[in-house]
Amino acid sequence: MKRFFLALIFALLVSGVASAQTGRTDGSEESEFGKGGYPFAGPASQFYLNTSFGSGFFKTPGLANTQTGFLYGVDLGFEIDQWLGVQMGYTYLSDRDLSIYSIGSRFAYTYEPFVYHVSLSAGLYDPEIGSQNFGLAPGAGIDIRINDRVRLGIEYKHDFIFTDNITTDMDRVNAGLKFFF
Amino acid sequence: MKTPILITALLFSLTIGCAGPRAFTKGTYEDPETVALLDDRFNENDMQLIAKKMIGSIIESPKLTAEGKVPAVMLGKMRNRTTEHIDMVALLNKLKTALIQSGKLRFVDATNRRDIAQEYDYQQSGYVDPTQAKGPGKQIGSDFMLTGTLSSNVQEVGKDKLVYYKATFQLTNLETSEIVWTDEKEIRKAYKKRSIGL
Numbered sequence: 153m154k155r156f157f158l159a160l161i162f163a164l165l166v167s168g169v170a171s172a173q174t175g176r177t178d179g180s181e182e183s184e185f186g187k188g189g190y191p192f193a194g195p196a197s198q199f200y201l202n203t204s205f206g207s208g209f210f211k212t213p214g215l216a217n218t219q220t221g222f223l224y225g226v227d228l229g230f231e232i233d234q235w236l237g238v239q240m241g242y243t244y245l246s247d248r249d250l251s252i253y254s255i256g257s258r259f260a261y262t263y264e265p266f267v268y269h270v271s272l273s274a275g276l277y278d279p280e281i282g283s284q285n286f287g288l289a290p291g292a293g294i295d296i297r298i299n300d301r302v303r304l305g306i307e308y309k310h311d312f313i314f315t316d317n318i319t320t321d322m323d324r325v326n327a328g329l330k331f332f333f
Numbered sequence: 334m335k336t337p338i339l340i341t342a343l344l345f346s347l348t349i350g351c352a353g354p355r356a357f358t359k360g361t362y363e364d365p366e367t368v369a370l371l372d373d374r375f376n377e378n379d380m381q382l383i384a385k386k387m388i389g390s391i392i393e394s395p396k397l398t399a400e401g402k403v404p405a406v407m408l409g410k411m412r413n414r415t416t417e418h419i420d421m422v423a424l425l426n427k428l429k430t431a432l433i434q435s436g437k438l439r440f441v442d443a444t445n446r447r448d449i450a451q452e453y454d455y456q457q458s459g460y461v462d463p464t465q466a467k468g469p470g471k472q473i474g475s476d477f478m479l480t481g482t483l484s485s486n487v488q489e490v491g492k493d494k495l496v497y498y499k500a501t502f503q504l505t506n507l508e509t510s511e512i513v514w515t516d517e518k519e520i521r522k523a524y525k526k527r528s529i530g531l
Contacts (some may be wrong), residue, residue, distance in 0.1 A: 175368030177381040184382065188370035190527070234527060 186190060198332050200237070202227040206326025215309075221247030223326065227254075231332070235260050241273070242294065243324075249280035254289065267295040267303065277313050287313040295330060303330040373496055373524045375419050375485075383483075383500040383518045384427040390516040391428075392437050397477070397504070398516065405439045406432075406504065407475040415485035415498070428479070428502075441475050477504045477513065492526040 173189020216246045223246065229239030236259060243252040256273025271291045278284045293307030304327075311322040363369075391397065397404055398502060411421035439478050442449070456466040466504040481502040485501045503515035 163489050176364075176366050176367060177378050177385065178366045181386065184378070188368040188378070190371050 159223075197233070200229045200231060200233050200239075200330050200332045202229065202239070202241070202328060202330045204243070204326035204328035206324060206328075208311075208322050208324040211321040211323065221245070223324065225252070225326070229258065234262055239271075239273075251275070251278045252287075253278065256289070265297040267305075268298065269293055269295065269307075271307075271309075275311075277311075279304075283315075285313050285315050287311050289324075291324075301332050304328075305333075306328060338347070338361055350449070367529070370522065370524075372416045373494055373522065375415070375417050375498065379498060379520055380424050380427060382520060383424065384431065385497075386518040387428055387502050387516060388431045388435070391432060391502075391514060392435050394504075394514045398437065403437065403439050404476040405441050405473050406479050407441045407443045407507075409480035409505075411480065412482045415483055415527055416487070417485070419482075419483060421483065424483075424500075425479070425481070441473060443475075479504055483494040494524040494526065495521060496524070497521045 175184050177184055204223075206223055206226070207221060208223050223243055225240035225241055225243030227239045229237045231237040236257070238255075238257050240255045241253075243254070244250070245252075252275050254273040254275030256271055256275075258269055258271040260267050260269040262268075269292070271289075271293075273287060273289050273291070275287050276284055277287050289309045289311040291307055291309035293305050295303040295305035297303050306325070306327045309324040309326075311320075311324060313320040313322060335369060359400075366381060368500050370376070370378070408425050411425050413419050413421050422441060429440055433440055450469075451465040453468050455461070457468050468510070479502065481500060483500045485499070498520040499517055500520075501517040503512050503517065
C-alpha cells in the first residue's frame, strides 16, 4: 500500500512537470501573459543569504602566521541593484573562539555566468577571551551563477583589526552558497 | 599564506579567461513559437500573436462568406506608425499564408502586377506557342482589400518600461468601400532595466 502511494505521488509529480508549459504563442489567447524575459536578469532588489566556510590566517607584527582553522559564517544582504548591495553578517572562527559581527556594502559586476564582487565591511571582533576590537575588512570574490536563485562563490577578505597599540591583520578565504529570495 | 595566493591566482586566471573578443558561435535551433523576450523591441512573438488573432477573426467573420463564394482579397498598405523599423510585409505574408491555407479567402497578386504584365507582353510576342500563351483579360477581380495599421506607445520611468502595440486590420469592400470587417490586437510588454555584463 505504501508503495502504491509513493508511486502515486511520483506519478503526480512527473505529470505536473510534464504538463508545465513554457510560454508559447500558439496557445489560447492571453495564455502567453507573464512569460518570457532574459533568463539571466533576475528581479531587481532582492534579499540574499550567503553562507561561507573557510579558514583565516592571522598576521600579528613580530609573530609568525597562525592558522586559525575553520571559520564559518552567514551574511544577510539586500541587493539594491545588481551592482550594489548592503549586508550584515556573522562569522565565527572556531580555533580562535572569535566572533565577527559586520556590516558593509558589496559592489558587483556581472559577466555571465560569473559575478565579480568587491566588498567593504566594518565589524566588531569579539573573542571569547579578551577585549572587543573594531576592524575593517575589504574583500573580493567571484560567484558563479547556478540558477536564478543560487550562486556558488569564493571570496577573499583582509581584516584590519585595530587594537590599542597594534593593528592585527587577518586573511580570510572562504567558499559558500548564496541564496536569493 | 599559500592559499590566498592560490585563490588570487585562480581569480586572475578566470578574469583573463573571460577576456578577449567574443562572438555568437554557439547556437541551437529552437521552436519559433516559444516566447522569448530578450529585448524591448517588436519581435517574432508579437507578430505571431497579431497574426493568430487576425486570422481567427477573419475566418470567423460571417460577412465574408455570406454570398456563398470564396472572396478574392488584395493586400493593401500596411502602415507602420511605431518608432521602430518593423517588417510589415512579413506580417502581411503571415496573414496571407494562413488565410489561403484555410481555404476561406483567395488572394490576388498585386505585388507582381508589373512583372505579370511584362510576361503577358512576352508570351503574346510570338515566341510562345499561341495555344499556351497567357494574356490579359482573365484575371479575377478583388472583392476586398486588406489593410492595417500598427501603432505603439512607450512609457518609461526609471528602470521600468512599458511597450504597447496596437495592430488594427480591416477588409474594405472594393465595390462599396464599406469596411466589412475590422479587428484589433493589443499587446503590452513590461520590462525592467537590468545590467547584463559586457
